[in-house]
Amino acid sequence: MSVTCRREDQARFEELGFVLEVEPTSESLVIEMVDEEANYAHADQMPTDIPYTAAHGGGSNYGAGNIACDGKEFAEVAATNDGFVVDWDYRKMKPRPQSLTRIRHYLSVDKKARAIIKTLRQQEPHKHLFSPTTNLCHHCGIHADDDLVENQPCVH
Numbered sequence: 704m705s706v707t708c709r710r711e712d713q714a715r716f717e718e719l720g721f722v723l724e725v726e727p728t729s730e731s732l733v734i735e736m737v738d739e740e741a742n743y744a745h746a747d748q749m750p751t752d753i754p755y756t757a758a759h760g761g762g763s764n765y766g767a768g769n770i771a772c773d774g775k776e777f778a779e780v781a782a783t784n785d786g787f788v789v790d791w792d793y794r795k796m797k798p799r800p801q802s803l804t805r806i807r808h809y810l811s812v813d814k815k816a817r818a819i820i821k822t823l824r825q826q827e828p829h830k831h832l833f834s835p836t837t838n839l840c841h842h843c844g845i846h847a848d849d850d851l852v853e854n855q856p857c858v859h
């Protein structure tokens with residue numbers, strides 16, 4: 704099971720058994736965590752008051768799914784890498800309305816959660832990208848040995 708969440712909420716997910724997986728830089732405000740053992744995808748234990756998105760595979764008694772929380776609303780939906788799992792009504796030959804409502808609700812919460820995470824990512828200080836040949840930053844032109852490099856985020 705994997706989670707994309709705010710760095711400040713790392714401890715909340717560590718309590719459940721998640722470990723840090725991706726930390727792009729030490730200043731990242733957004734982190735990714737995983738829990739390989741997540742039985743029943745931590746049913747009823749996942750936080751409902753902080754923004755994050757999560758995805759989990761299926762087990763012997765439960766299916767794969769996606770979770771999203773925008774800090775106010777929590778939504779969970781059955782889904783695989785191929786897409787959402789729709790509850791099909793064989794008699795009426797169309798999806799059950801509850802299933803579509805569930806998916807729509809998930810999508811609206813997921814959209815808000817992703818917007819929060821995207822905003823945090825954009826607040827991260829920009830890193831210089833130095834050319835291996837000239838040692839100059841591709842974006843702002845500062846030299847890698849310049850004393851200002853340490854304290855001056857890149858402008859791009």
Ligand SMILES: [Zn+2]
Binds near residue numbers: 858
């Ligand atoms: Zn730069």
